[in-house]
Structures are given as structure tokens and as C-alpha cells.
Amino acid sequence: MTASRVCSFSELEQDAALRVVVDGVPIAVVRDGNDEVHAIGDVCTHGDISLSEGFVEGDTLECWAHGSAFSLRTGKPLNLPAYEPVPVYAVQIDGDDVLIDPNVKKEI
Incomplete structure (x- = not known):
């Protein structure tokens, strides 16, 4: 793919x-x-909530529902209640296009 x-x-x-x-x-x-452009799984591992509706601060994305923040670089949760990471995907920039292959996880 x-x-x-x-x-x-x-x-x-x-x-x-x-x-x-x-x-x-x-x-x-x-x-x-x-x-920098980051791509992480959009589903919070704590509550099946869309992370893209959350808040970006520095290199974290915080779930709006329960406050778990995930590292944009590693996908790891930085606080409870989430304790499972979300996947992180490799991003390519080609001119003005942002390209992602969901089958290619970012090397961490």
C-alpha cells in the first residue's frame, strides 16, 4: 500500500x-x-472518543472528554485515565500535500 x-x-x-x-x-x-505534522490514531484508548476534537498543547493531544494527553511523537498517554498508547503513523510532505499510509507506523 x-x-x-x-x-x-x-x-x-x-x-x-x-x-x-x-x-x-x-x-x-x-x-x-x-x-511539524504528526499523525496518531484518532480514538482515545480510554473512552472511544475522537482525539481530533481535543486540545493540542506543545507536542501533546488531549482528549476533551476525560483529559488524557497523548504524545504526538510516541502515542503514549502522559496521564490517566488512559494507559494504552495510540498508534503513530509516518507522515510525508510532498509540496503542499500531506501523505499518510495507515499501514506504516512511525519508527519511535
Whole structure:
């Protein structure tokens, strides 16, 4: 499988998440304050909540429902109640296109 275009870089707001679905896999795409683009699983491992509706702060994405924050770099939860990580996907930028393959996990 090859990476799919999920959005343009210019569509991503800084310090905000965008929900995309690639091959049936929900992914939260985040452009952080340093203009780095991250892609993590969009489902909170604590409560089956869409993480893309949460809050971006630094290199974390916080679930709006119960407050668990996940590292955008590793997918690991940084506080309770979540204790299971979310997947982290490799992101490619090609010109203004953001590409993600949900079958390729980011090397951590």
C-alpha cells in the first residue's frame, strides 16, 4: 500500500487537529507550533472518543472528554485515565500535500 493524500499542509491550522479516515482507519493529523505534522490514531484508548476534537498543547493531544494527553511523537498517554498508547503513523510532505499510509507506523 502506498501513502494517501489526506489534506494539504495549508489546510492544517497550527496547534489544532484534523480528523481524517484512510482505508477505514481514523487518524488525527496535527500541525504543531513548530510546523511539524504528526499523525496518531484518532480514538482515545480510554473512552472511544475522537482525539481530533481535543486540545493540542506543545507536542501533546488531549482528549476533551476525560483529559488524557497523548504524545504526538510516541502515542503514549502522559496521564490517566488512559494507559494504552495510540498508534503513530509516518507522515510525508510532498509540496503542499500531506501523505499518510495507515499501514506504516512511525519508527519511535
